[in-house]
Amino acid sequence: MIKRICLWSFLLWMLVLTSGAQTTYDVTLAGAVGDGRTDDAQAIQRVIDRCSEEGGGRVLLPRNHTFLAGPIQLKSNVELYLEATATLKANPDESIYHLSAFGENRGEGMLWLWADDAENITIAGKGTIHGNGIAFMGAELEDSYELKPLADQTFDPRPHVLTLTNVHNLTIRDVTIKEGAYWTVHLVGCNEAVIDGINLLNNLKIRNGDGIDLDHSKNVRIANCHITSGDDCICLKNRRETERYGSCHDITVTNCVMSSRSCAIKIGSENMDSIYNVVFDNCIITGSNRGLGIQNRDEGTVTDVIFSNIQLDCRLWSDVWWGKAEPIYVTSYPRANGNHKDANWRFPKGQIEGKCGEVSRIYFNNITSTSENGCFVGGDVAGKVKDIYFNNVRVRLLGDGPLSMDKRPCKGEGFIKASRDELQKMAVPLITENAEVQINN
Numbered sequence: 001m002i003k004r005i006c007l008w009s010f011l012l013w014m015l016v017l018t019s020g021a022q023t024t025y026d027v028t029l030a031g032a033v034g035d036g037r038t039d040d041a042q043a044i045q046r047v048i049d050r051c052s053e054e055g056g057g058r059v060l061l062p063r064n065h066t067f068l069a070g071p072i073q074l075k076s077n078v079e080l081y082l083e084a085t086a087t088l089k090a091n092p093d094e095s096i097y098h099l100s101a102f103g104e105n106r107g108e109g110m111l112w113l114w115a116d117d118a119e120n121i122t123i124a125g126k127g128t129i130h131g132n133g134i135a136f137m138g139a140e141l142e143d144s145y146e147l148k149p150l151a152d153q154t155f156d157p158r159p160h161v162l163t164l165t166n167v168h169n170l171t172i173r174d175v176t177i178k179e180g181a182y183w184t185v186h187l188v189g190c191n192e193a194v195i196d197g198i199n200l201l202n203n204l205k206i207r208n209g210d211g212i213d214l215d216h217s218k219n220v221r222i223a224n225c226h227i228t229s230g231d232d233c234i235c236l237k238n239r240r241e242t243e244r245y246g247s248c249h250d251i252t253v254t255n256c257v258m259s260s261r262s263c264a265i266k267i268g269s270e271n272m273d274s275i276y277n278v279v280f281d282n283c284i285i286t287g288s289n290r291g292l293g294i295q296n297r298d299e300g301t302v303t304d305v306i307f308s309n310i311q312l313d314c315r316l317w318s319d320v321w322w323g324k325a326e327p328i329y330v331t332s333y334p335r336a337n338g339n340h341k342d343a344n345w346r347f348p349k350g351q352i353e354g355k356c357g358e359v360s361r362i363y364f365n366n367i368t369s370t371s372e373n374g375c376f377v378g379g380d381v382a383g384k385v386k387d388i389y390f391n392n393v394r395v396r397l398l399g400d401g402p403l404s405m406d407k408r409p410c411k412g413e414g415f416i417k418a419s420r421d422e423l424q425k426m427a428v429p430l431i432t433e434n435a436e437v438q439i440n441n
Helices: 001-017 041-054 240-245 420-424
Strands: 024-025 035-039 057-061 066-069 078-082 085-089 100-102 105-125 128-130 161-171 176-178 187-188 191-196 199-201 212-215 216-223 226-229 234-238 248-254 257-260 261-269 273-290 290-296 301-314 326-332 358-372 375-379 384-397 401-405 414-418 428-434 437-441
Touching: 035 437, 041 078, 078 326, 085 199, 085 301, 176 301, 199 375, 212 248, 234 248, 234 273, 261 273, 261 420, 273 290, 290 301, 326 358, 326 384, 326 401, 375 384, 375 437, 384 401, 384 420, 414 420, 428 437
Parallel strands: 024 057, 035 066, 057 078, 066 085, 078 105, 085 128, 105 161, 128 176, 161 187, 161 191, 176 199, 187 212, 191 216, 199 226, 212 234, 216 248, 226 257, 234 261, 248 273, 257 273, 261 290, 273 301, 290 326, 301 358, 326 375, 358 384, 375 428, 384 437
Antiparallel strands: 100 105, 401 414
16 A cells, blocks of 8 residues: 555656646655654755756746755755745754855854755745744843844854855745745845835844845846845945955835835945945835935945935934934944954954945935934045935934934944034934035925
8 A cells, every 4th residue: 555655656646747737846746745843954955956957847836835944055056946835934943054054154044945056047936935033032121022042153153045146047935935034035146137016024123134135246236126134135245255246236126115114225334345336216214213324344345326206204212223313324434352252253354453445426406205204424534425405305304302322333432423403404304414416405
């Protein structure tokens, strides 16, 4: 009887493989249980490996299943497709995550779903990728979760949801990605990527819970997404660990709705190269601790960036999160000298002190904001931040308490005091420090 069942499963497996125009590989026919308790990572990995080896196709996670899984490597020419009501969920066992999300730097999280040096990868469907974030957190506070104490400060076991490195021709479409324990969608050195129509719904109390991070990536289009994230919703950067992939450029983001406890749209703070040719257009931001931010803290430059047709709603959260409800924030300051667990990765090799690069030709067009604070544009020296243009920018100030602007992470004092009375007299409530700004209203 057992032999008959095995033979039938094999024949059905082969039938699925050879049906239709696109070859489909159903993970349940290869041993994945999908009961939400059994770790199905090995079965799913076998299917992905076979699909890629045989020229590519669709790896199917069928409906009405929850596939608990540890780390899984995605490979070239594979579409990971989650049917509606299918869930792929991170195994909460911290001991199984030991592949670093940042190479030799093991202090900022591990890999869960990942790919290296691949092409033609698609993640699609109406199903859910669930990072099981709360399982990796400490105690719940008023507006955040505590981080669990680490036995070794150089090793953080929290898994990043999706880390794709040096992938050419990438598509992420329609899926729901939620509850990340650390960064959620991280593109490193990727080229030709489309992220369209996804719901990225992280818990707003989870620290380091970035939504989409574009790191040394180029030719990326993000559109029609709904993103909630404890940390930055969309962030562009150039981290030092992966400097071999060069600059981050030619990026468009449009038609997105976002909410963040930190900065909804951010460029920086890690930027050891250059970021340029970037457009954010036609977006809505609600309830965020900061709206549109350029936070340059390394020697790299940020140039030729356009923010247009954006509606902002900012509010103050606690100092756990960077920001003081600034709707617009454009800065370049050197970061504090290295004295923390990741100092070896924040500064050039062998140094504990860094520099900050130029920020210029930044355009804000047709921006409307309701906020508990004004805008801030500043740099460490005159001319470091220049050619910043405000055209048809409206900020409505709320509240009557004292104000300050948040410069962290930086050398020296992290906050600048601001007068609410002075801000309310301005056409665009704006504090500047060593910056060149032009306002047209």
